[in-house]
Each structure stands twice: as structure tokens, then as C-alpha cells.
Amino acid sequence: MVTTTLMIQGTTSDAGKSTVVTALCRWLERQGVSVVPFKPQNMALNSAVTIDGGEIGRAQAVQAQACKLPPHTDMNPVLLKPNSDTGAQVIIHGHAISNMEAQDYHHYKTIAMAAVLSSHQRLIAQYQTIIVEGAGSPAEINLRDRDIANMGFAEAVDCPVIIVADIDRGGVFAHLVGTLSLLSQSEQDRVKGFIINRFRGDIALLQSGLDWLEQYTGKPVLGVLPYLHNLHLEAEDAINTQQLANDATFKVIVPVYPRISNHTDLDPLRLHPQVDLQFIAPRQNIPAADLIILPGSKSVRTDLAWLRETGWEQAIKKHLRYGGKVIGICGGFQMLGKQINDPQGIESFAGEDNGLGLLDITTTLKPAKQLRNVRGTLNLENATITGYEIHAGITEGADLSKPVCLLDSGSDGAISDDNQILGTYIHGLFEHRSACNALLTWAGLHGVNTLDYYATREADIERLADMIEDNLDTQALRRLLHLSESSQ
Numbered sequence: 001m002v003t004t005t006l007m008i009q010g011t012t013s014d015a016g017k018s019t020v021v022t023a024l025c026r027w028l029e030r031q032g033v034s035v036v037p038f039k040p041q042n043m044a045l046n047s048a049v050t051i052d053g054g055e056i057g058r059a060q061a062v063q064a065q066a067c068k069l070p071p072h073t074d075m076n077p078v079l080l081k082p083n084s085d086t087g088a089q090v091i092i093h094g095h096a097i098s099n100m101e102a103q104d105y106h107h108y109k110t111i112a113m114a115a116v117l118s119s120h121q122r123l124i125a126q127y128q129t130i131i132v133e134g135a136g137s138p139a140e141i142n143l144r145d146r147d148i149a150n151m152g153f154a155e156a157v158d159c160p161v162i163i164v165a166d167i168d169r170g171g172v173f174a175h176l177v178g179t180l181s182l183l184s185q186s187e188q189d190r191v192k193g194f195i196i197n198r199f200r201g202d203i204a205l206l207q208s209g210l211d212w213l214e215q216y217t218g219k220p221v222l223g224v225l226p227y228l229h230n231l232h233l234e235a236e237d238a239i240n241t242q243q244l245a246n247d248a249t250f251k252v253i254v255p256v257y258p259r260i261s262n263h264t265d266l267d268p269l270r271l272h273p274q275v276d277l278q279f280i281a282p283r284q285n286i287p288a289a290d291l292i293i294l295p296g297s298k299s300v301r302t303d304l305a306w307l308r309e310t311g312w313e314q315a316i317k318k319h320l321r322y323g324g325k326v327i328g329i330c331g332g333f334q335m336l337g338k339q340i341n342d343p344q345g346i347e348s349f350a351g352e353d354n355g356l357g358l359l360d361i362t363t364t365l366k367p368a369k370q371l372r373n374v375r376g377t378l379n380l381e382n383a384t385i386t387g388y389e390i391h392a393g394i395t396e397g398a399d400l401s402k403p404v405c406l407l408d409s410g411s412d413g414a415i416s417d418d419n420q421i422l423g424t425y426i427h428g429l430f431e432h433r434s435a436c437n438a439l440l441t442w443a444g445l446h447g448v449n450t451l452d453y454y455a456t457r458e459a460d461i462e463r464l465a466d467m468i469e470d471n472l473d474t475q476a477l478r479r480l481l482h483l484s485e486s487s488q
Contacts, residue, residue: 003124004481005038005159008195009134009150011175015166016197016225018059019233021133023464024477025066030465033483034128037063040116041078041135041149043088045261045298046235049373049388054094055079058234058264059133066461077119078112078148080105083259083299083347093119096369109146113156116148120157129481132159139182151187160192160480167206168198168227173213180217192480193222195472200227223472232271232460234264239279248276250445251289255312256281257303261296262390265329268430268453274445282306286315291325291443294332296427300365300393301342301353304335313356325443326358326421330391333413333423337361337397346392358421359414361397368392374426376407379415383438387428395425 008024010017021037028035039060048061054073061071073094080088087101090108092115100108123130136143138150138161146152154161165175176194183191194213199206203224210221239256252269256279263279270277280286292315297303307313316326328336337355339362344350346365355363373388385405397414404413404424413424422442430436436450468474 002482003128003130004483005120005124005130005132005157006480007132007134007154007159007161009138009154009161009163011137011139011163011165011179012169013136015137015164015175016195017133017164018063019231019464020162020164020195020197020225021131022059022063022066022233022461023468024131025063026461026465027468027474028129028131028481029067031483033481034126035067036069036123036127036130037067037075037133038120038123038130039076039133039135040120040153041080041112042076043080043082043135045081045259046264047079047081047262047390049371049390050075050094051373052094053371055091055096055369055371055390056094058262062234062457062461063131063133065457066464074119074122077115081261081298089298094371106146109148113146113148113152116153117156129483134161137179138163138187139179141182151183151190154190155186159190161187161190162193162195162222162480163191164195164197166197167224168200172196173209176213177217180219191219193220193476195222196224198227199224220473220476222476223468225467225471228463228467231463232267232456233464234267234457239263248272248274250275250291250440250443251287252277252291252293252443253287253289254279254293254295255286255307255310257297257306258282259298259303261298262330262427263295265295265427265430266293268436268450271453271456272436272440272450274447274449275440282310286311289319289324290445291327292316292319294326294328294335296329296390297331297335299347300331300334300363301340301351302348303331304340304353304355307335307356316356316358320358320420324420327439327443328359328421328423329429330389330425330427333425334361334363334391334393334395336421336423337363337395339363340393341365359397359416359423360399361395361414361423363393363395365392366394370425372409374407374409374412376405376412378405378435378438379403380438380442381434383434384432385426385429385435386432387426389425390427391425 042057046058051070056076060076064071079091082088135149336359341352342365399414403411437448
């Protein structure tokens with residue numbers, strides 16, 4: 001079997017690389033092609049646990065679903081999880097190896113590239129087609145040296161590249177021409193065409209620009225993808241605030257602290273027709289709500305200090321006095337306790353801080369992360385719950401005797417004596433319909449009717465595949481991928 005690798009790069013961050021890769025993966029899977037997603041290097045705080053017990057970017061887990069594959073660490077061999085403005089936790093083949101400042105990681109990239117190429121080789125041995133997602137832009141000149149995320153990888157494996165640009169943000173022709181002009185000649189030669197993303201309007205009015213672009217660059221425009229309204233794909237990092245329910249009366253608020261992580265946990269609520277979910281940004285007033293959710297954090301003590309500085313501690317305690325409910329997830333669960341200890345400086349500087357004191361638990365951060373997919377039963381209506389754990393903390397305390405759920409691996413979480421506060425390490429706890437129903441009922445919503453989140457995600461992946469079929473030059477794609485007509 002001959003394996004073809006095709007790389008999708010973008011003129012900017014959020015140009016649509018993740019979306020196009022997801023779309024291509026499902027389009028190919030529908031035709032019976034053995035396809036796998038790949039992102040050499042990802043920088044994101046939204047992550048997923050893989051079948052081989054590691055950690056990868058959340059976007060690659062969604063792309064794996066598009067391929068109808070379980071997520072694997074080879075799909076994203078290098079993951080960077082920022083824990084400050086200049087540093088990040090470096091995760092290689094699913095496991096954290098160190099915290100590095102930007103300059104240190106820049107020198108480490110030679111070693112990281114070896115990990116990238118070894119994963120790529122393993123995928124070549126298993127799949128017919130590899131669809132690769134770049135990171136940021138290939139024209140970031142300051143990052144060209146030792147690049148492993150864009151053209152550095154493409155040159156190393158000698159694969160063709162398609163460049164995506166977002167027309168909705170404006171300047172699409174400047175983005176494409178400027179990006180191409182900043183590439184070396186060999187890099188320009190491997191660019192086989194452009195995709196223009198998120199177009200809305202009359203395509204006839206765009207045609208003269210497309211003709212000019214093809215003539216000026218000598219590269220074909222492989223297609224113009226429409227702006228898909230109400231499309232839901234889990235975000236790689238940016239918080240998606242789009243809601244389907246504009247008249248919902250059950251209010252849920254979530255603080256956006258500086259190192260918020262795995263906020264995709266809240267997507268099932270954001271899309272819930274009965275829930276008004278609001279992410280509350282810094283310096284934004286904290287409104288009244290039925291439920292406050294403290295999400296995950298990559299730097300729990302730092303984000304806890306931010307909560308205090310911005311008035312959230314007082315707001316949470318007032319909310320509880322008025323009978324409101326609070327859920328803490330992972331880092332948010334740790335914040336609800338009496339104390340958080342980090343004696344080895346796992347997340348930032350060594351030390352300890354008092355928590356919010358709302359649950360009788362204490363957390364100590366350890367070097368080894370807990371990484372596992374879980375399934376079990378909520379101690380609320382005996383509802384089924386599924387999800388995953390990604391945390392460095394070991395939590396102890398009396399309130400653990402009243403767990404949130406019973407898992408195959410043991411009990412998890414804690415519920416307060418007054419039944420107002422719930423904490424858990426489980427990410428994805430709202431994704432299973434029965435768990436979401438039970439949790440919202442516990443929080444005070446009557447007559448809960450939760451959508452099937454997995455089916456919703458599947459339907460949107462199918463929409464993306466249809467978009468490829470209807471709007472791209474699929475014959476040109478097939479030639480790039482060396483696919484025969486018989487595989488259609």
C-alpha cells in the first residue's frame with residue numbers, strides 16, 4: 001500500500017485548518033479510503049485522552065471521529081499546553097516531559113521533530129491517506145528556524161500543501177499572496193492550490209478576484225467553502241460563545257480565567273435549548289445565575305488568585321446563600337477545596353494556597369498525570385456518565401465519602417452536605433444525555449430535555465463532508481491523493 005500525505009496550512013490562526021481537515025477526513029472515509037488525521041505540533045489547552053492512555057489536542061480527537069477511529073497519540077505527537085505567557089508544558093507522544101520556556105523549547109524542536117517523524121512513519125504503515133493540519137501560519141518568519149509545525153514538516157516528508165484562508169475576516173487575497181511570497185521557492189513549489197473558507201454572498205461577485213489570484217500566483221483555487229451557520233465543532237483553543245437557544249431561562253455562568261482548559265466540557269450546555277450559558281470574561285460584570293460552573297485550569301493556583309482578585313469568590317458565596325448550585329470540574333473541583341499544594345512547582349512556582357473552602361478536600365499536585373477514559377454511574381438518578389480524566393492532582397478529604405459517581409476505576413468527586421456543591425475530575429460529564437439530564441435536574445432545571453450531543457457532532461461532520469463534495473474540485477483532490485476512480 002502506498003500512503004499519501006496531504007498537508008492543510010492556513011494563512012492565519014483560525015483560518016479553518018481544523019475544519020477543513022475534519023471535512024476531508026469524513027469525505028474520504030465515506031468513500032472507503034483508510035484515512036487518519038495528523039497534527040505534528042499543537043498548542044492548545046483543550047485536550048483529549050487517547051486509546052493508548054495519552055493526551056492529544058481536542059481537535060485531533062474530533063478529526064479521529066471524522067475518520068471513525070479512536071484517538072491515538074500518534075495523531076498529535078507534540079502538544080504544548082501554555083502555563084504562562086512565555087512557557088508551556090511539553091507533551092510528547094501523549095505524556096508530559098517538562099515545562100519549558102519558549103527559548104528552551106525552540107532549541108528542543110530538533111528532538112521534537114524526531115518524535116513527529118516517528119509517529120508519521122507509524123501512520124504510513126497503517127493508513128492509505130494522512131491528512132495533516134498545520135499550526136498558525138507558515139509565513140511566521142520568526143518561527144521558520146527548526147519549524148516542525150508547517151513547512152518544516154512538509155519539506156521533511158516531501159508532501160503537497162493546500163493553503164486555506166478565511167474570507168469572512170477580510171483581506172483574503174492579501175493573506176494568500178502575502179503568505180505565498182514569504183515562502184522559499186521549494187516551499188512555494190509544494191503549494192498545490194488554495195481553499196477560500198467561510199464565504200457568504202454571491203459567488204459571481206468573487207469570480208474576478210479568483211481569476212486574478214490564479215493568474216498572479218499560478219496556483220489554482222480548489223474551491224470556495226460557504227459559511228455554515230450553526231456549525232458546531234469543538235474548539236481547538238478559542239472559546240466559542242455561539243448559542244442555539246436565545247430564549248432559554250435557566251442561567252449558567254462560567255468564569256473565563258486566564259488558563260482555562262477543556263472549556264469544551266460546556267459545549268453540550270451551550271447548545272442546549274433550555275440553557276442560557278454565558279462565559280464571563282475578565283472585567284465583565286458577574287450576573288445572577290441558577291448554576292455557576294468552575295471549569296478546568298492549566299494553572300489552578302494562579303487562576304484561583306484571579307478568581308479572588310476579580311470578585312468571583314464573593315459572588316460564588318452570595319450565589320450559594322441565595323440557594324444557587326455550583327459545579328467544579330477538574331481544576332475547578334480542586335479550587336472548591338480547603339487547600340491546593342504544589343510542593344514541586346508542577347504547574348507554576350512551588351507553594352500552597354487556601355482554596356475556596358466549600359468542600360472538605362485537599363489537593364496535592366504530583367508529577368504523574370492521571371490520564372484515562374472513564375465510564376460509570378452518577379449518584380444522581382443512577383444516570384450513565386462517560387468522559388475522561390486529565391489531572392496532576394491527588395485529592396483527599398472527608399467529602400470524598402459522598403462521591404458524585406461510581407466508575408469502573410473507583411469513585412469520583414464529592415457532593416456537599418447541603419447538596420448545593422458538586423465537584424468532579426471528569427471531563428465531558430455533560431456529553432451523555434442521561435448524565436446531562438440528571439445534572440441539570442440536580443441544578444434546578446425542571447422538565448429537562450437534553451439533545452444527543454454525539455449525534456449533533458456527527459451530523460455537523462457529515463455537513464462538512466457534503467460541503468467538500470459540493471464546493472471543492474474533488475477530482476483535483478483525488479489526483480493529489482493518488483486515489484483511483486474505483487475508490488469513489
